[in-house]
Amino acid sequence: MVVAVFAALSLSGCSTFSSRNESLRAAYGSANFSAADALVDGKIADQAGVKVELVRGSKGLDSAIDPLKNDTLLYLLDKGMTRLAQDDPATALRLFRRSRSALDATFQADSAALLKELASLFTDDSVRTYKGADYEQLMVRVMLALSDLVAGGGDAYAYAVQIGEKQEEIIGSPLGEITRDGVDSGYRPREQYRRIALGAYLQGVIREEALERDEAARAYGRALTISGGRSNLYTTALERVNGKLPSETGQGALHVFYFGGRGPYLGETRSNPTDAAIRLAGLAAFLVTGNVALIAQAPLPVPFVLVNDAHVPPLTVSSDGHVGVTETLLDLNSIAREQLNANMPWIMARVLLRRSAKAALATVAGRATERGTKSDGAGLAVSLFMGLVSTATENADTRSWETLPATIQAVRLELRRADGSIR
Amino acid sequence: MSVRTGMKVSFIVLLLVLSAGCAQTGRIISADEPTLVGSRSAGADVYNRLIDETLRKLLEQSKGSGQSRKTICFVDLENKGAEELGENKAAIYEQIDTIIVESGVYANVSRRYVEAALRQTGLRPDEIFLGQGRQQFMLVLGGQGVTPDYLLWGTLTNLSTDGVNLREREYMLTMELVNAHTGLTEAKKSSKMRKEYTK
Numbered sequence: 001m002v003v004a005v006f007a008a009l010s011l012s013g014c015s016t017f018s019s020r021n022e023s024l025r026a027a028y029g030s031a032n033f034s035a036a037d038a039l040v041d042g043k044i045a046d047q048a049g050v051k052v053e054l055v056r057g058s059k060g061l062d063s064a065i066d067p068l069k070n071d072t073l074l075y076l077l078d079k080g081m082t083r084l085a086q087d088d089p090a091t092a093l094r095l096f097r098r099s100r101s102a103l104d105a106t107f108q109a110d111s112a113a114l115l116k117e118l119a120s121l122f123t124d125d126s127v128r129t130y131k132g133a134d135y136e137q138l139m140v141r142v143m144l145a146l147s148d149l150v151a152g153g154g155d156a157y158a159y160a161v162q163i164g165e166k167q168e169e170i171i172g173s174p175l176g177e178i179t180r181d182g183v184d185s186g187y188r189p190r191e192q193y194r195r196i197a198l199g200a201y202l203q204g205v206i207r208e209e210a211l212e213r214d215e216a217a218r219a220y221g222r223a224l225t226i227s228g229g230r231s232n233l234y235t236t237a238l239e240r241v242n243g244k245l246p247s248e249t250g251q252g253a254l255h256v257f258y259f260g261g262r263g264p265y266l267g268e269t270r271s272n273p274t275d276a277a278i279r280l281a282g283l284a285a286f287l288v289t290g291n292v293a294l295i296a297q298a299p300l301p302v303p304f305v306l307v308n309d310a311h312v313p314p315l316t317v318s319s320d321g322h323v324g325v326t327e328t329l330l331d332l333n334s335i336a337r338e339q340l341n342a343n344m345p346w347i348m349a350r351v352l353l354r355r356s357a358k359a360a361l362a363t364v365a366g367r368a369t370e371r372g373t374k375s376d377g378a379g380l381a382v383s384l385f386m387g388l389v390s391t392a393t394e395n396a397d398t399r400s401w402e403t404l405p406a407t408i409q410a411v412r413l414e415l416r417r418a419d420g421s422i423r
Numbered sequence: 424m425s426v427r428t429g430m431k432v433s434f435i436v437l438l439l440v441l442s443a444g445c446a447q448t449g450r451i452i453s454a455d456e457p458t459l460v461g462s463r464s465a466g467a468d469v470y471n472r473l474i475d476e477t478l479r480k481l482l483e484q485s486k487g488s489g490q491s492r493k494t495i496c497f498v499d500l501e502n503k504g505a506e507e508l509g510e511n512k513a514a515i516y517e518q519i520d521t522i523i524v525e526s527g528v529y530a531n532v533s534r535r536y537v538e539a540a541l542r543q544t545g546l547r548p549d550e551i552f553l554g555q556g557r558q559q560f561m562l563v564l565g566g567q568g569v570t571p572d573y574l575l576w577g578t579l580t581n582l583s584t585d586g587v588n589l590r591e592r593e594y595m596l597t598m599e600l601v602n603a604h605t606g607l608t609e610a611k612k613s614s615k616m617r618k619e620y621t622k
Contacts, residue, residue: 097509144507154499155507165505165583169622210549 016398017071018265018306028082028403029262029308036403037082040075047072059083059091067102073130074399076102080143081403089151096147100140103132108175134170135335136401138163138196142330142408145202146257157206163199164222171195187280189342197226198329198408201234205255208241216241233327233410251414254422256317258326261309261406264336266398270299277348281356284349300351301396302344305337309406317411319422326409333406351394464506465581465594469616470515473596477577477614478522481598485573485610486528495523496532496564496571496603499548504581504594519575532564532571540564552576557606573609574601590620 024043028036044060045052047070054062060079067073080095108131132140145159171190204219220238227234239245273281310333314326340347497519502508508515516534523531540563541548550556551574564571575598582593593615600610 094510097507148507153507153509154512155502155509158502158505158507161505162507 016268016395017074018267018398018400018402021265021402024078025262025265025402028078028085031085033082033085037079037086040078040082043075044072044079047075059088059095061091061094061098067098068105068129071130071399073099073102073132074401077136077140077401078403080147084143084147084150089147090153093144093147093151093153096140096144100144103137103140106131107137130399133336133339133400134190134193135332135339136404137166137170138199139332139401139404141166142196142198145199149202157203160199160202160206163196163202167195167199187276187345189339189346192342193339194335195226196330196335197223197231197234200226201237201329204237204241208237209253213241231327231329233329233412237412248414248416251416254319254413254415256315256324256326256411256413256422258315258409258411259405259407260315260326260328260409261312263402263404263406264305264307264333264400265402266303266340266396266400267306268301268396268398269304271302271348272299273348273352274345276345277352280345281349281352284353298355300348300355301394302347302351303340303396303398305333305340307333307337307406309333312407312409314409315411317413317422319413320415322413322415324411324413326411328407328409330408331406332404332408336400347397354394465592465618467511467514469594469618470508470511471518473579473594473614473616474515474518474577475522477596477598477612478519479526480614481600481610481612482523482526482529484612485600486526493529493572494532494570495529495573495575495600496537496569497523497534497575497577498537498551500577500579501549502579504579505583505592506581508579519577523575529573532569536564536567536569540567548576552601552606554606557603561603571603574603575599576601588622590622591617592620593617 021043024036024039027033027039038056041052041055041060044050044055044065048055048065049069050062050064054064058065060076065072065076067076076095076099080092080099083089083095084092106129141159141163145156145163148154148156148159171193173190174188175190200219200223204216204223207213207219208216217238220234220241224231224234224238229235236245312328314328317324317326497516500508500512500515500519520531520534523529540560543563544556544559546556546560551560557574561570577599578597580595580597582595584591594617595613595615597611597613599608601607602609
């Protein structure tokens with residue numbers, strides 16, 4: 001019985017998420033958005049357990065499509081990107097909104113939530129309900145704000161505010177804090193995150209458009225502070241609303257947001273557990289099980305960030321005789337890498353715990369076999385076999401929102417004619 | 424890790440698998456049951472109350488005596504808060520429409536006319552309040568035989584306060600009745616509502 005359960009739980013997956021999505025990434029990355037959209041429909045149908053016709057007909061919005069079932073959520077995010085790329089911001093908006101609500105429902109604010117999920121000890125991380133990387137929590141709100149601006153939904157300001165609110169919630173959350181006998185693990189990965197300023201900037205843009213200069217100035221000031229004063233776009237925006245850079249009467253403003261390059265995704269590698277990971281796993285094991293026996297010798301399967309486009313050149317935008325060059329406001333390659341590195345001790349700790357739990361189960365099975373067969377050799381063979389199977393079949397969790405761009409860049413042009421062509 | 428620990432954890436896994444298969448259910452909510460209070464955002468209850476209170480106060484303040492029925496054109500509800508109106512927007516517009524018509528004092532310009540006029544003029548709702556924009560908008564509506572006396576505009580804002588494991592949010596709706604011909608504000612009312620959320 002124990003062997004049967006163990007085998008079922010160990011055979012959790014032979015290929016990783018990222019390897020299963022190569023064709024989707026290729027289609028989307030080569031701007032073949034209709035093909036990518038069709039591929040995403042198939043993935044959603046497969047993950048949500050519904051017919052592909054239902055997904056296609058409802059553009060992924062039918063209520064029978066449960067975002068929290070398997071990896072549906074990730075493909076709904078992809079669907080939002082393919083709809084946005086195909087000039088359907090209204091559908092993208094609804095898909096992102098649904099995805100955001102699902103991400104909110106799974107958001108882990110503290111370590112208690114992390115300890116609870118140790119129920120996934122016997123499988124691997126890719127079997128857990130997808131919680132979303134912390135930067136994805138922000139990116140879904142960025143996409144909501146930009147989609148709403150394009151669709152004219154009237155909620156762009158709210159989404160822009162939500163970027164900042166969620167960011168502070170994430171950074172201020174005590175996730176990682178684990179104490180044993182009053183001794184703090186000292187591990188707070190989210191404190192290492194850098195803040196993104198795009199939400200504050202978008203708030204400023206919307207308030208400036210409504211001629212509310214004071215509010216716009218406050219928002220631009222926040223954006224400039226968050227960016228460390230390094231952004232020309234934020235600096236000139238602040239100077240403009242403070243009256244230092246006059247705008248001519250009759251001029252209109254054109255903002256171009258450029259999703260530049262193919263975004264990062266996750267691959268799998270093997271890495272030796274760090275001291276921090278071993279310490280965390282020991283604390284977690286003590287809190288959950290009252291036992292700290294860990295097996296920490298072999299390299300662990302862990303995700304790492306794969307970069308498609310490391311350098312995305314700026315875009316030159318011209319209209320009505322005015323020329324501007326985009327500035328990078330978000331570098332997703334760096335953000336994904338920094339956040340994954342910050343969380344790596346906990347990712348490794350989970351694998352360590354899982355491996356140790358499996359080893360314990362293998363020992364149980366070995367002893368049971370030994371008693372049943374009255375043979376020491378048979379018991380040892382069962383233990384070794386199960387140990388080998390569990391290690392060999394373990395995968396890193398490589399799930400991520402793979403259709404995000406590598407960078408989000410922007411440029412602002414002041415134009416006299418509203419109907420001029422844009423190149 | 425001990426044998427006992429291994430068995431304990433596997434039991435947790437089994438429980439999760441068994442509890443995962445609960446089917447979704449639905450039921451009809453009777454009219455006398457209270458509206459569900461949103462656990463993460465304002466929701467229907469907050470919007471219903473704010474609109475009902477604000478708009479009725481506004482219409483009461485601005486109604487004249489013995490005058491003929493005036494026509495109101497509801498232009499937009501500007502969202503300056505931290506929560507999107509999203510798919511609630513259509514229901515909110517319907518509620519506003521119903522309250523205006525039920526007042527018995529005012530008639531409301533159909534939303535279809537308003538949206539068609541905005542499309543035709545290429546104006547954003549806030550541009551109607553500038554002289555030139557208002558003229559264009561009124562001209563298009565007038566061409567359809569619709570001449571509003573007032574333009575109605577709403578603004579939704581909120582203030583947030585974070586406490587330990589709690590967030591309090593105050594929602595405020597302001598509605599403004601603007602004379603369509605002069606551009607002067609003739610009546611303005613606000614309502615507030617506070618809500619507490621656990622983090």
